[in-house]
Amino acid sequence: MLAQTLTVTNLGRALLRPTKMNSLLTMSSSVHTQLVPVNREHYGGKSLTRDAVDQVDPEAYAIMTQERARQKRGLELIASENFTSQAVQQAVGSAMCNKYSEGYPGARYYGGNEYIDQMELLCQKRALQVFGLSDELWGVNVQSLSGAPANFAVYAAIVEPNGRIMGLDLPDGGHLSHGFFTPTKKVSCTSLFFQSMPYKVDPKSGLIDYDTLEQNAMLFRPKVIVAGVSCYARHLDYARFRKIADKCGAYLMADMAHISGLVAAGVIPSPFEFADIVTTTTHKSLRGPRGALIFFRKGVRSQGAKGPVHYDLAEKINSTIFPGLQGGPHNHTISGIAVALKQCLTSEFVEYSKQILKNAKALADRLTQLGYSLATGGTDNHLLLVDLRPKGVEGAKAEHALDLAHIACNKNTCPGDVSALRPGGIRLGAPALTSRGFKEADFVKVGDFIDEGIKIVLKHQDRAGKTIKDFKAFTETDDAFKKDIKALGEKVTDFSCKFEIPGGDF
Numbered sequence: 001m002l003a004q005t006l007t008v009t010n011l012g013r014a015l016l017r018p019t020k021m022n023s024l025l026t027m028s029s030s031v032h033t034q035l036v037p038v039n040r041e042h043y044g045g046k047s048l049t050r051d052a053v054d055q056v057d058p059e060a061y062a063i064m065t066q067e068r069a070r071q072k073r074g075l076e077l078i079a080s081e082n083f084t085s086q087a088v089q090q091a092v093g094s095a096m097c098n099k100y101s102e103g104y105p106g107a108r109y110y111g112g113n114e115y116i117d118q119m120e121l122l123c124q125k126r127a128l129q130v131f132g133l134s135d136e137l138w139g140v141n142v143q144s145l146s147g148a149p150a151n152f153a154v155y156a157a158i159v160e161p162n163g164r165i166m167g168l169d170l171p172d173g174g175h176l177s178h179g180f181f182t183p184t185k186k187v188s189c190t191s192l193f194f195q196s197m198p199y200k201v202d203p204k205s206g207l208i209d210y211d212t213l214e215q216n217a218m219l220f221r222p223k224v225i226v227a228g229v230s231c232y233a234r235h236l237d238y239a240r241f242r243k244i245a246d247k248c249g250a251y252l253m254a255d256m257a258h259i260s261g262l263v264a265a266g267v268i269p270s271p272f273e274f275a276d277i278v279t280t281t282t283h284k285s286l287r288g289p290r291g292a293l294i295f296f297r298k299g300v301r302s303q304g305a306k307g308p309v310h311y312d313l314a315e316k317i318n319s320t321i322f323p324g325l326q327g328g329p330h331n332h333t334i335s336g337i338a339v340a341l342k343q344c345l346t347s348e349f350v351e352y353s354k355q356i357l358k359n360a361k362a363l364a365d366r367l368t369q370l371g372y373s374l375a376t377g378g379t380d381n382h383l384l385l386v387d388l389r390p391k392g393v394e395g396a397k398a399e400h401a402l403d404l405a406h407i408a409c410n411k412n413t414c415p416g417d418v419s420a421l422r423p424g425g426i427r428l429g430a431p432a433l434t435s436r437g438f439k440e441a442d443f444v445k446v447g448d449f450i451d452e453g454i455k456i457v458l459k460h461q462d463r464a465g466k467t468i469k470d471f472k473a474f475t476e477t478d479d480a481f482k483k484d485i486k487a488l489g490e491k492v493t494d495f496s497c498k499f500e501i502p503g504g505d506f
Contacts, residue, residue, distance in 0.1 A: 053506075064506040072501050073493040074406035075446055079231070079258060079383040079429025081408075082287050083436065083502040085343065088336045090504075092289050097332035103322065104143075116331050123334050126341035127293055130264045131272060138272075139314045141294040142337060143321050143329040147257045147281035148177040148188075150292035151226075154253055154277055155194055157320040158313065159223040162195060166217060166250075167226035168208065169198035171413040171420045173385075175230040175255065182420075197222065201232075203416035206376040206385075208232075210240050217248040227271060228255025228279075231412050231427050233379035235269050242274040253277040259381055260293075261285030261431070264344045265353030268381060276301075277313065285356065285382055285431045287349075288340030291333045294321075352434060356382050360430040362440035366447030375414055375425065383429040386450075387414045393457050395423040396468040402426075402453045404475060405489040406496070407446075436499040449492055456484045 045051045054061040071083070096119065102109040105117035120142060127140045144150035155165060167178025174180065176188045179196025186192040197220045199213040217225060225248075227241040238254065245252040254271030260280035262268045271278055278295040282288035296313035303309070322329070343349055364374055364384045375385035388398055395411035402409055412427040413420050428450075430443070438446070460481045464474035475481055 061506065068501070068506050070406075072499075073496055074408055075449065075492060075496055076432040077407065077409045077428045077430075077446070078432070079410075079427055080284055081429070082284055082431045084283070084287055084289060084336075084340065086503050087343070088287075088289055088339050091339045092332050092336040094332060094335060096335040097330075099331050100328045101331055102328045104318065119331065119335050119338060120329070123338035123341065126338055126345070127295070130341050130344045131270070131295070133272060133295070137297065137299050139296050139298055141296075141318055141321055142291075142334050143326065144292040144294055145326065145330065145333075146290055147255070147279065147292050148175075149325065150279045150281075150294050151175075151177040151253075151255060152190055153320045153325055154279060154294060154317065155190060155224065156324065157316040158251060158277075159194055161193060164195045164197065164220060164222040165190065165224045165226065166197050166199055166213075166220060166222040167255075168229055168232070169200055170230075171417055172198070172201040172415060173229050173232035174198065174226075175228065175257075178226045178228060178255070201415050206415040207234060208236070210237060210244070214244045214247065217244050217250065221248055222250050224253050225250045226253050226255055227275065228253070229258065231383065231385055233374070233376050233381060233384050235380045236271070238269065238271050238274040245276075251276045253279065255279050257281040257292075258284055258383065261287060261344070261349075262353050262356065262381060265350045267350070267353045267357060276311070277317075282337050282340060285353070286340060286344065287352075287431070287435065289333050289336035291330070291337050293337070355439070356430045356434045358440055359434050359438060359443045360384060362443040363428060363430065363447050366444045367450065370447065370451045372451075382431050383427060385412055385414060385425050385427055387425045388454070389414065389424040391454060391458065393454055393461070394468070395425050397457055397461065397464075397471050398426050398454055400468070400472060400475065401457045401485060402450065404485045405449070405453050405456075406492045407449060407453060409450075433499075436501055438499065442499075445495060449488065449495075452488050453485075456481070456488065459484070 045055050048056060099113065099116050100110055101113050101116045105120050123142045124140050127142060128135055128138060144153055159165060165179050168174030170176060170180040177190050179191045179194065179198065180188045181191035181196060190196065197216060199216060200209055201207055202209045225241060225245050227236050227238060229236070241252055252275045254275040254277070256263055256271055256278060257280050259268060262285050263270045264286060272295070276297050280286065280293050282291040282293060294317055296317050297311045298314060299311060300308040301311045360379050360382050364379050367386060368374060373387040373390050375387055378384070388395060399409055399411040409426045409428050411423045412425050413423040414425040417424050433443070433446070460478065461471070463478070464471045475485070
């Protein structure tokens with residue numbers, strides 16, 4: 001029975017009308033009651049839907065231009081970051097962002113998706129082509145929004161609730177989405193919904209302890225072993241991972257998010273020969289927009305007593321992405337990924353990837369010459385982990401001071417660190433500055449800047465307090481420190497601004 005609704009007319013008469021329409025009108029009226037007045041103004045431009053962002057929203061435009069200026073004047077050394085191309089930026093900002101497309105090519109919930117289908121199929125085709133994969137033996141999902149959701153989707157597809165996964169421990173160079181937890185908290189949802197047992201690196205060498213991994217895998221019996229890293233400077237032994245996975249009956253999942261561009265260029269070992277599933281982000285060394293790819297095997301998995309056992313990953317993973325975890329895909333991102341993959345199919349991209357390796361080694365060699373200790377003793381890929389504990393500097397303090405000098409890196413745990421909250425090192429990566437045209441000699445200069453920044457920390461830290469909070473407060477008020485760090489920042493800016501950054505004007 002409809003509730004009676006009291007409607008007040010303009011004449012002030014109260015009329016009691018038990019009608020559904022008036023009930024809905026009253027509900028609508030209450031929805032639009034504003035707790036805080038909304039101030040609106042007339043737009044003075046030509047068209048809200050056609051004018052450029054600097055005309056429509058000068059405030060947002062100013063932030064964008066300031067961010068671009070920050071990127072140009074500074075040194076981006078965060079290993080997870082890169083500068084994408086103008087072509088990719090144009091694809092991401094194209095009309096492809098206007099369409100809603102729940103489902104997959106040929107099976108959408110809405111109409112009008114013929115060109116969306118073409119773009120997704122093109123992206124899938126290029127993804128397989130870039131990594132040298134046959135569409136008879138491999139499939140790929142390009143709809144996942146980013147790396148962590150992609151990894152969670154894989155677990156949700158093939159690991160039962162409360163099932164078991166094994167990944168490299170976060171303090172040892174793994175990733176949150178590989179099942180990270182602490183003794184007091186399930187930090188990642190991958191450890192909340194699944195049972196997680198980490199494997200470790202040797203605290204002295206910094207290298208993955210494959211023998212202990214094998215022993216623990218035979219005891220734990222995971223459904224998935226993750227061969228993937230977030231801060232590990234050496235090649236992974238995929239053949240050993242495959243042997244361990246087969247021995248304990250697990251799927252082998254390779255998370256190549258950091259190194260996928262190097263794999264695409266063929267300059268480092270590929271996981272595809274050994275893995276059942278391969279995930280990657282698309283915005284790191286692959287130099288695309290923020291997105292993800294999930295590759296999965298098709299065909300025969302093994303020979304059973306009754307004949308061949310076939311992979312059933314395609315249906316499980318695709319249905320977990322949609323409708324299991326997501327709605328409509330981000331078509332503009334898929335378009336940007338397709339463009340980035342096209343660029344990966346050029347000889348120029350191979351040369352770029354080779355230069356990343358040269359630059360990372362040049363930086364590692366220079367820092368070693370300057371007396372710094374590197375986890376694992378060096379690097380085979382795009383990143384290096386600088387252990388600052390022998391210098392007596394905490395990673396968080398180094399990160400903050402370098403940031404003030406326009407050098408962007410991130411604090412990171414080192415093998416043997418007791419607390420992830422007070423990491424002993426910093427992680428440095430070469431892809432972004434290589435995209436700006438830096439060569440080996442330029443990275444030697446970058447190493448000198450980093451050394452100067454660390455020396456500034458050492459010079460002042462006895463007066464700066466013990467905690468990172470104390471240190472940050474000190475850096476805001478101490479004139480001597482500010483003078484030193486400003487001088488370094490000016491040198492960094494003078495050097496960095498000589499190099500252009502890829503992409504558009506903001």
